[in-house]
Amino acid sequence: MSFIMELVIALLIVMGGAFSFVGSLGLIRLPDLMTRLHAPTKATTLGVGGALVASMLYFLATDGKLSIHEILISVFLFLTAPVTAHFIAKAHLHQNPDVERHLSPTGRDCGWSTYDRRSHHATEPGSQPDGSEQ
């Protein structure tokens, strides 16, 4: 393996580590749950990405084979990170009903789905939202 290749791989690993560290640091430094959520969803994607590109280059240089596992890992990461973040945000809204006061208005006739349950009641037979049955 040439010196330049080693240097590039080393730099990528260090960069990946640095971004992972910043993501973790964000968890400590940021003040509340919603802002903390930003750190691991973003700063760490480049952290993992750096390590994955380094891994691809390393196996290309040592075995002379193109390793493509890593592309799959980043695809799965991109699919799961937003879903996890969304679930954590939803759980936060559910557990802290007083957050609703701080939310921006929906701009629609209804509220945010975590708090506005009316369509669920409307679809259940025998329970009308205005209580007009009987």
Added chain:
Amino acid sequence: MAAKTSELTFSQRWMPHPLLSVVLVVVWMLLLNTFTAGGLFVGLVLGVVLPIMTSGFWPARPPIRAYGRALAFTLLVARDVVVANLHVARLILFCPAEKLRTRWITVPLELESPEAITLLAGTITMTPGTVSSDLSEDGRSLLVHCLDAPDAEEAVRDIKTRYEARLKRIFQ
């Protein structure tokens, strides 16, 4: 043409979801990490069998109209994810927590298919300083949390022109 009304065509019966078949074969080959004829054969079998087995879970397929645009969108998002990482890292390292202008913003949606809205919500979470958190009860507005947004209206406009307009051209 006559068989079209009651009988499913050959491709509808055996290839209910061609794009899913292609994705499955590609994922299988990526998992194997080497190219062999046997591996490709197993991949092709999976690519045919799995879409047939799961076709009941795909009642309506998102009609992707423009694959070229979809690829361009993927590249744009990949670029923005890198920018997002640098942006958030800078905020974490150098911006005092009390100076962050965090706020909730409402993005009114023009997209209609659930698949397109899911993709938009995911894109918003992966890109600079925003996490999508909730939908309005009728599914026509998206609640987004901004880490540092000086101007709410500008943040909404950014999301709508940069991502939603492109997704609209891909799906509608």
